Amino acid sequence: MSCGLWFLSVLSAFVALWEESGCEAMTLNSVLHPASGGRGAVGGGVHQRRRRSWVWNQFFVLEEYTGDEPLYVGKLHSDLDKGDGQVRYVLSGEGALSIFTIDENTGDIHATKRLDRELQAFYTLRAQARDKNTNLPLEPESKFIIKVQDINDNQPKFLDGPYTAQVAERSPVGTSVVTVVATDADDPTYGNSARLVYSILQGPPYFSVEPKTGVVRTALAELDREVRDHFLLVIQAKDMIGQMGGLTGTTSVTVTLTDVNDNPPRFPRRSYQFRVPESALVSAVVAKIKALDPDLGLNAEMDYRILEGDGLGTFRIITDPNTQEGLLTLQKTLDFETRPIFSLRVEASNRYVDAGFLPPGAFSDVVTVRLLVENVDEPPVFSSAGGQMQISEAVPTGTDVGSVSARDPDAKNSPVRYSIDRKSDVERYFTIDSISGVITTARSLDRETIAMHNLTVLATETLNVSQVGKAVVLVSVTDVNDNAPSFAIEYQTFVCEDASAGQIIETLSAVDQDQPENGHHFLFSLSAEHAGNFTLRDNKDNTASILTAPGFVRRDQPVHFLPVVISDGGRPSLSSTNTLTVTVCSCEVTGDRRACSQTLARPLVTGLSTTTGILTSIITLLGVVMVTAAVRRGRQEPVMTDEERDILENIGRYDDEGGGEEDTEAFDMLALRRTEPGPLREQDLDQDLLPSESQVDKKHLFQELIGVRLQEADQDRAAPPYDSLQTYAFEGSGSAAGSLSSLDSLNPQDSLDPLDSEWGPRFRKLADLYGHDEGGRVCS
Template sequence: MPERLAEMLLDLWTPLIILWITLPPCIFMAPMNHSQVLMSGSPLELNRLGEEQRILNRSKRGWVWNQMFVLEEFSGPEPILVGRLHTDLDPGSKKIKYILSGDGAGTIFQINDVTGDIHAIKRLDREEKAEYTLTAQAVDWETSKPLEPPSEFIIKVQDINDNAPEFLNGPYHATVPEMSILGTSVTNVTATDADDPVYGNSAKLVYSILEGQPYFSIEPETAIIKTALPNMDREAKEEYLVVIQAKDMGGHSGGLSGTTTLTVTLTDVNDNPPKFAQSLYHFSVPEDVVLGTAIGRVKANDQDIGENAQSSYDIIDGDGTALFEITSDAQAQDGIIRLRKPLDFETKKSYTLKVEAANVHIDPRFSSRGPFKDTATVKIVVEDADEPPVFSSPTYLLEVHENAALNSVIGQVTARDPDITSSPIRFSIDRHTDLERQFNINADDGKITLATPLDRELSMWHNITIIATEIRNHSQISRVPVAIKVLDVNDNAPEFASEYEAFLCENGKPGQVIQTVSAMDKDDPKNGHYFLYSLLPEMVNNPNFTIKKNEDNSLSILAKHNGFNRQKQEVYLLPIVISDSGNPPLSSTSTLTIRVCGCSNDGVVQSCNVEAYVLPIGLSMGALIAILACIILLLVIVVLFVTLRRHKNEPLIIKDDEDVRENIIRYDDEGGGEEDTEAFDIATLQNPDGINGFLPHHRRGLLGGISPDAV
């Protein structure tokens, strides 16, 4: 109680003591040049000092003033005297008038125009305005003429401790990691004081903590806040409220103070391992569950938060490691157990797994506490379900020869009901995959038979789908693809690869290759095609042509002699027998047409009788177009001519009763004698085929109807 009373008395007398100390300097003004501002003393002293100044500085004129001071926040019954203006020209006869102008003249500061005393008539606040610049002037009282040039001077407002410290940015928030060591810096706060920082201790601040011990401490001068206890645990307490005080006057008694709050949040570090909520989990799953389906969830709790609580899950042991997998859910922080492979109740009815949860982000500072992981046991019970039939194979491949007999068995599929209470199975063909109904299936045993003939050359593969249905539950069905490959048999004879037509030059040489032909066979033997070529037996020794087998399975036709004459025989037909290497082999006879043509000296075909097979050398495209145009023009003329004749209705056929004598032409030429008889070979008339095997134009035979001498 005595201390509190002393403190109150000190607070009461402190302003008066400060006023008593600072008032004499405020009213004292040191003389400079010949003008004076007197802050104390009697009028006689003022006159004496002014007279001495005039004697010493009579030659100098002009005002130069020192600063004046006035204490802020001072209030009393009378205006406060700030200072006094005086000039050495004032003998005390009251003939000089003092005038004051500038900041606050007349409103804040008032001058006695006779004595020069300046008073503050209002309460001043240094924080609002710290100094005032005014102008003093001395004039003659009667004439108002200036006696001295105007001179500026400054009145400064002297500070007192009237402002408490303030935390402008409060309240504050800061974070610090949990488990931090002693003295870890948290943050720093700063207060401001509006008082003058260069005068006295009014703005000298000292910081302290009013609330928040023993967890935090503060540096008194820098306001840096640090941890005062080591290893604070976020999981025990996450947030702390700290009350901070700033006090001026260096923290001494009587100073003003301000406070603010700081909320300190402990941030998380990974100092806790995951822990399963239970050591044993039970799940059940039907055996027909779809692969990838979630079986169940396990969760390991972690007192940490954020990434420090993230855990990865693994199956580390058990009899179902190949059938199940576990994945981590980053949002829920739990492990999801999923099915990887199909289950079979009839094979195994339960599984046991050992799962592990381990932190993803490990803090090495706490690794000495032990492994940041935990394990739990998971038991999974498989429930029985009505499953569809199961085929003995996921796909079937059957082979059948294209000449297989109808209703013959080409293959078989089998299926079974995997359930304990096995149901009989019925088989059928999905007719959408067998639109032509080429196959049938026995509904009881799954044997596939042939319903229509096959032809490999039309379709080598047939893909059908077999359906297996449980008799006791028709909704339980299964499907299996069956690929049927049609195997080749030698049922097609070889023939020419294309329709060949050979051209033989009249001036050709013996042994010259007239044409090279090749054969094709619709069959597809395993060892590839190999063809045998021969002439008909009755034409093996023909005098005109021979054949030669080439290594590339082709055949060349050669001329036996030269001197072919298209005037005597224009076309030769050469039947060729082609046999394959099948078992049994098949053969056919193809006829090659050989046309005798006129050729150039270098063997280029130019014409075959009236038909030009090769354009003459040098004939351009323009000439060919001109010829075609002429032909078209002639056709148009003929059509016009016939049309005009019909319009005249003139008969085109000579009637029997018309005189035809004028149409008889008489020739007086004599016969040629022996030359006429030699010009025609009578033997040719007796033997139309000719001894040399020439075939007349009207005797072009078909296959099997060709004379042996036609080649």
């Protein structure tokens, strides 16, 4: 018999003994609701009860019942039930009718389904006794609880497993590693179903676990990461306090040992030997050594240093941060003939020391390193002499500048031959004697052209021409006074007609390509016969001022040319005459220029070259004019039609913008049309074509205006450095489109000069009245 059935049997027997003792039978109210007043049927008289039959309101039912019959839970009974079948018991609430059923006649409650406490630990139901005939409640509805009693049907589970943990190697015994926790879904308040005990099922003896808390600790102090760096433990949790029949659950714990600095660096050998060519470059790595340390990270980092040896200043050792190797680097050049062998004692020590495991002197190791210098065929080596030389620019060709010297550093001492790398002396200013190494000048030197010559001298072994040494020789050219001073800029000077005496109109400065040691000292002067209305004052600071005298008349002399003599004061002293062009202008009261002379002469260049250039320009212009006249005389104008003649004669006057149809109204075309060629009579001309007095005055105004424009063009420094020739000619004959380009009419059949055509007398008449240009065009 199960515990639940036994409990119910005992309860039934106890109730039976209570009834046999003469006590009143239990009412529903007394059983389920002891605080009730014990009233009778609803709506009836007050039922006075002598005492309560039973005081309790909770039933128990065992979970996971697997019997074939419904499981008896308990019995409900009302005091008003006389056993005559007039009372009907009704059950409602959680699981009523679906899980729990009640016999409405006897009040017996049964569980019809298998219950699981872990899903629902108790059920709250309501019970009522009703009159079977009227269905009226005999007592108020009462609430009671059916509690599901636990059995050990759940095994422990590690919800956070599997576990990983770390512990330092060589940790003392009892060091906490990790805490494992298992849970049991059974009722912890009832029995031992949820009381767990932990143990290690599998794993090395280096670890232990506390049975009640699940704390994993170190059990031995001999944990060495360099021997074994991780361990796997299997932890078991068993309920029922570990007794037989309890359920179990397991999890795994991976323990990793972290490193501590408990191992010193050790060289795998007691000595090392390396070969180094004597041609090795400074700062090059010539050897690598490495001490071994089984520790990790910072605990394995080490420093190398040279303790002693004959190469302390020649070699240096550093640590490679990636490989922890000791890198021996060269600090000085090697020479096999001077020292063929070097011996060093090198120490490797841990950078970070943990004194808790090893004594202070145990974290280092020493090794001997031998370096054998290998002999190689080296190129010639230049001596330190001859790095920089000086020579005057005035020396003649073939003068010695200096000499260089080189030798073969090898034991064979091969002879050398000298040469100059022509890439460094393209113009071949210097030569070198191939045997003696003496450098001489091959051309005239000019400091103002090249002040410093950078020569690359080559020394080649005669026994092995592939061995070539190089040296850089700087030849500085010293200065002599061979350049005369001149104006610093091209001056554009003007003076006002009413300028007062002593007024400074220009401050002159000079430049000289030479570079005297004590600087330039220029002297300025102005010859008296050329001074005129100007004086020169030397300011004693390498500048001079031009001052005026009164009485400038622009019409009398519009331009003044002042020859200024500039001397450099050198030895020997050199001087030059520079012409300053001063233009006379009419000025405002404020001194601003209003109008200058009609022809502004460009500043003249000193010397005969200036005069020659001017004469050349004049001859060139005369030649152009003569050639143009010859071309004009060699051409004849073809016969024109009446339409062409009308068009030609209509260009008699054109001094305003086109006005469309108004142009045709400006002239009498019928008067101009002539059917027969002949001399143009004055009475045939339109009166508008004849010049008036005002028009004749305008001619002089236009001439003056053209002269001013020419002066401005000559003084414009931004203008192109050449003259332009503009051709003014009539349109070519037969041009229906009316092209205005004179170039389009230049063919062997066209004449450029209308004065040479058959209408020449007419245009000469107009030209005499109005004037004409070189192209024959009538001027208005």
